[in-house]
Amino acid sequence: MPYSNAAQILETPTSTHDVYVQGRFCGPPGSGNGGYSVGLVAKHLGSEVEVTLKRPIPIDRTIQVVSDGDTATLVDADMEIASARHVELDLDIPEAITFAQAAAARADFPGYQAHPFPGCFVCGTNRCCGEGMCLFTGVVDEGIVASSWVPAAEFVTEEGVIGPELIGAALDCPGAWALIPHYGIEGPIVLGRMTYRLEKPIYAGERYVVMGWVRGREGRKAFCGTAIYDAEGQVCAAAAATWIQLT
Numbered sequence: 001m002p003y004s005n006a007a008q009i010l011e012t013p014t015s016t017h018d019v020y021v022q023g024r025f026c027g028p029p030g031s032g033n034g035g036y037s038v039g040l041v042a043k044h045l046g047s048e049v050e051v052t053l054k055r056p057i058p059i060d061r062t063i064q065v066v067s068d069g070d071t072a073t074l075v076d077a078d079m080e081i082a083s084a085r086h087v088e089l090d091l092d093i094p095e096a097i098t099f100a101q102a103a104a105a106r107a108d109f110p111g112y113q114a115h116p117f118p119g120c121f122v123c124g125t126n127r128c129c130g131e132g133m134c135l136f137t138g139v140v141d142e143g144i145v146a147s148s149w150v151p152a153a154e155f156v157t158e159e160g161v162i163g164p165e166l167i168g169a170a171l172d173c174p175g176a177w178a179l180i181p182h183y184g185i186e187g188p189i190v191l192g193r194m195t196y197r198l199e200k201p202i203y204a205g206e207r208y209v210v211m212g213w214v215r216g217r218e219g220r221k222a223f224c225g226t227a228i229y230d231a232e233g234q235v236c237a238a239a240a241a242t243w244i245q246l247t
Helices: 034-042 099-108 164-170 173-183
Strands: 015-020 048-053 062-067 071-076 079-086 138-141 144-149 189-198 208-218 221-229 235-245
Touching (some): 034 048, 099 138, 164 189, 164 235, 173 189, 173 235
Antiparallel strands (some): 071 079, 138 144, 144 208
């Protein structure tokens, strides 16, 4: 069963929360990382949520999340940036690999040769570890990539676990890096929708494996899954995502 914590208590009636995405948490230049933004919105609904990103996420200014407990909307003035709703995740999740295997895969990260967004907080090669997440996923099997991950203590919530924003971020870019080499995608792709499920708390300083895998493609849309596994190979969080190739 998905876990719950104080950050995930359902809110009713409608409530509005100010949020501020620091420029540090960017994906494409001038826009918030998609997975980080998913977690920012989804945490107001619970641990199993679908988020659709409709516009680039503004950074370095205050915007709002409006929630009624069943749905949530990220808004900038009168403009809708993202919407969220409760959806059950339907996803076949592969078996975990070991932390050592995932750490070795980092050496084959395709982004070392060419990266559409080298400043990305999650996977950017221009970000020093500690300033970015440095999730560099390399191919471990056909259509499957993986990276090791040791979450930083600075992202721990008051409940002593890693917050949904960082979990959403970790579930984001690995999916894209499964799609890019598998389909030979040239040019940038951006996250359009993510449905995630948080199953177990994730703790700072512990060893995790993050994997991404290909699920299909239709025109400019490509579909993938991602998951975070603990040291015992148990799934802590998983997501299905739709990525859109920019023209």
